Amino acid sequence: MQLSWHDGIESxxxxxxxxxxxxEARHNLLLGLALILQEHPDxxxxxxxxxxxxxxxxxxxxxxxxxxxxxxxxxPGVDLxxxxxxxANGFLEGGxxxxxxxxxxxxxxxxxxxxxxxxxxxxxxxxxxxLYELRQVTAGVxxxxxxxxxxxxxxxxxIGAIASFERDAGLNSAPDLxxxxxxxxxxxxxxxxxxxxxxxxxxxxxxxxxxxxxxISINHVxxxxxxxxxxxxxxxxxxxxxxxxDEGYQFCTLFADLNNPTSNSIYQRIGFRPIGDFAGxxxxxDGP
Numbered sequence: 001m002q003l004s005w006h007d008g009i010e011s012x013x014x015x016x017x018x019x020x021x022x023x024e025a026r027h028n029l030l031l032g033l034a035l036i037l038q039e040h041p042d043x044x045x046x047x048x049x050x051x052x053x054x055x056x057x058x059x060x061x062x063x064x065x066x067x068x069x070x071x072x073x074x075x076p077g078v079d080l081x082x083x084x085x086x087x088a089n090g091f092l093e094g095g096x097x098x099x100x101x102x103x104x105x106x107x108x109x110x111x112x113x114x115x116x117x118x119x120x121x122x123x124x125x126x127x128x129x130x131l132y133e134l135r136q137v138t139a140g141v142x143x144x145x146x147x148x149x150x151x152x153x154x155x156x157x158x159i160g161a162i163a164s165f166e167r168d169a170g171l172n173s174a175p176d177l178x179x180x181x182x183x184x185x186x187x188x189x190x191x192x193x194x195x196x197x198x199x200x201x202x203x204x205x206x207x208x209x210x211x212x213x214x215x216i217s218i219n220h221v222x223x224x225x226x227x228x229x230x231x232x233x234x235x236x237x238x239x240x241x242x243x244x245x246d247e248g249y250q251f252c253t254l255f256a257d258l259n260n261p262t263s264n265s266i267y268q269r270i271g272f273r274p275i276g277d278f279a280g281x282x283x284x285x286d287g288p
Contacts, residue, residue: 001086006049009037015051016061019075024212025133026276028253030063030071032210032217048096052086059083069280072103072111080110088114100126100282112281122284128258129279132272135251137242141270143231145198147239150188154195157202158184161222169257196236204232206240216244218254238270
């Protein structure tokens with residue numbers, strides 16, 4: 001096994017792009033982030049890019065946009081134990097702290113266990129996720145209302161919605177509003193955030209992100225507590241997906257929290273089909 005660090009995204013993509021695009025929808029997270037870096041090299045202040053080869057063949061790849069989790073890809077049929085041990089030891093020897101890891105469920109669980117063994121940290125399951133793919137929106141699921149791009153004057157709603165989402169999902173009990181404000185302004189400025197209006201009132205939101213060669217992802221789906229169970233999120237996501245398909249994308253993808261059966265049901269009703277289970281683990285700084 002040979003581990004290589006990459007100083008730039010071009011060399012990383014030279015090794016990984018062909019492999020990631022073989023299952024473009026399944027690998028949309030790592031692939032989409034890599035393509036964002038290719039187009040916007042300064043999108044993140046600090047990025048780590050790593051590959052592992054078994055002889056001439058790619059065995060694994062990792063991308064981490066600090067302070068987010070390490071995102072992992074492993075090639076089909078590799079010796080998972082040897083490959084993940086090589087990766088984990090590479091980060092350890094490089095003195096690189098890992099906040100967590102996100103990957104297909106079995107890969108993620110094993111890497112988290114290895115990292116905990118090596119460092120003595122506490123590895124905790126942050127979120128079990130299901131990856132969905134949509135190629136056609138179910139007829140008749142879009143209700144009354146209209147979809148529009150979010151504007152600067154919508155920032156108060158957007159900031160509040162993102163903060164509430166983080167609290168509701170158990171990601172952050174005290175969201176950093178300054179960080180969320182920067183994120184909200186970036187989403188609006190890049191024309192990536194959409195709002196669903198009903199009766200001249202904003203009732204739901206969703207964003208597009210991480211375009212790849214044939215697909216694009218949906219995230220930041222949120223409806224305020226008092227407006228739920230009225231079909232607003234269904235209409236918002238379905239309308240946005242239809243817009244993106246009409247623009248020429250072949251498919252849309254999204255990750256759903258498996259602990260939230262309501263959202264999983266909504267996405268399947270729209271036309272999303274499961275294509276894989278993923279997980280996110282966080283690494284605590286103190287021992288078990």
